[in-house]
Amino acid sequence: MGRITLDKVTKSFGEVQVIPPLDLTIEDGEFVVFVGPSGCGKSTLLRLIAGLEDVTSGEIRIDGRNATETPPARRGLAMVFQSYALYPHMSVRKNIAFPLRMAGLEKAEQDRRVVEAAKVLNLTDYLDRRPGQLSGGQRQRVAIGRAIVREPAAFLFDEPLSNLDAALRVGMRLEISELHERLKTTMIYVTHDQVEAMTMADKIVVLRAGNIEQVGSPLDLYHTPRNLFVAGFIGSPKMNLINGNAAKQHGASTIGVRPEHLRIVPEGGLWTGTVGVSEHLGSDTFLHVHDTGLADVITVRAEGEVGLRHGDTIHLTPREDKVHRFDEQGGRVA
């Protein structure tokens, strides 16, 4: 079981309130991702749940029990740190067995669980090495191994993949998702990587300055962002945000159109501009369009290749059903 409830939790460092009162419920077995810009309090929130920081006020409940004052070791949570935090002087085997040893398990049972975890994580050949003799991805797996042997109620990950290269990141992302499928344990995952958030999460929590801006499934957030911040934050490349007359015509103070929802038409589109840089990805082309009178740059995503060059004139039409409208306060207009 791993149902975690935060009830009006706040956190201040000295005078500075980093987390204003915050409510959040994480259901058992859910994969929840915290995203948000740097410094918005993602790590702090995770550390509050872990018990590594004391809450300033409010209550944290794990499986219905008040855990606000419970020390980290007794919350039944396991954490994977960004720096891995492996114990450098212990072999992989000892690293993974450490929580079991601290729990006073029998040696035979320790060994059994370590071997089992090593099999799951493809670490069997490395059990007798030191962390210093492993690659980044292997270290990450050891850190995960150390977390799973304890059979925790929930896993906490703080940007676990940010030290890995792009290819390895994709691989580890899949492994963690698979692990979640298999274990069905609650996982809370902090990242600022769009793709990780969108692909892994059952539920995304978007944070800004300690506030929850929106909670929802990845597609929820993509299709119906609740405000301008979420609209601009979720999606890559970013949504085009347009003020002024064009927005007024749609009856809003700001409208947002995702690059993939702009069609290039040969003649007489709604908007006209000049093509600037185009980024060719093979499958897609991102065009940066200037001089539209709408915004500095409008990004357009075109499928495959387009025959437009730097300086060409381009006509654009948004898909009307995909235009997001926002009022003066930045809230969504239905």
Place this chain on the structure above:
Amino acid sequence: MATQHSRSAARLMISPAVILLLGWMLIPLALTLYFSFLRYNLLMPGTNPFVGLENYSYFLSDPAFTAAMVNTLLLVGGVLVITVVGGILLALLLDQDIWGQGVVRILVIAPFFVMPTVSALVWKNMFMNPVNGLFAHLAEFLGLSAFDFLSQAPLASIIGIVSWQWLPFATLILLTAMQSLDSEQLEAAEMDGAGPLSRFWFIMLPHLARAITVVVLIQTIFLLSVFAEILVTTNGGPGTASTNLTYLVYAESLLRFDVGTGSAGGVVAIILANIVAIFLMRMIGKNLDA
């Protein structure tokens, strides 16, 4: 240093330093070796005949030699234990956020800046003196009779004085090592269910191993040659109770004016120091490998 020319120029440039260093070390060493084979007593000037190993057999068979050996090892070992254990405890304390941290740190470092002779004299006259010393007053206040540290427990007293001098060094090195420990490792251990003692034993102590090795090696080198503290407090006595090898060599050559035996003692001391060094490197040197 690519060309022949620049290479020879470089050699020319560093040669004064090299020659000075060689002279500095080799000449005294060679002379010591040379004197150790002569009958050379300042009270009997004139001929200094070559006597082979006589000085060595005289020095090594002297009962004072065995006593000095034991004292030297006790002194080095005792001070090492006290400074390493004390240093770890102090470093743990100084690593906490305590009020007045800056002042406390300076106070801890202070003994290192006091000259050995001065600190030994301060200890001898102001603390350990059986009549005027602070400890004597304290004992009197408690209704006990004063303890004459330097005659009752001369070696232990000197170990205390020398430890007091070296504690700051150990503390400083261990403190910096402790501060370089990744706090996430401690947090990970905390989440893994390790209590404060387990965290100290399984995470901190192994992390400190290298710093402890450095402290032990450096201190051993200096502690083998402790001299000033003994000279100004006990003069190696009573008897030979607080005579170490360094002091014995001094006593032979300058109190008995026997340069030959003193030199032989010096050579023995060098050999013993190297044995200790090899022994130490075997034992803990592997901690220094990355």
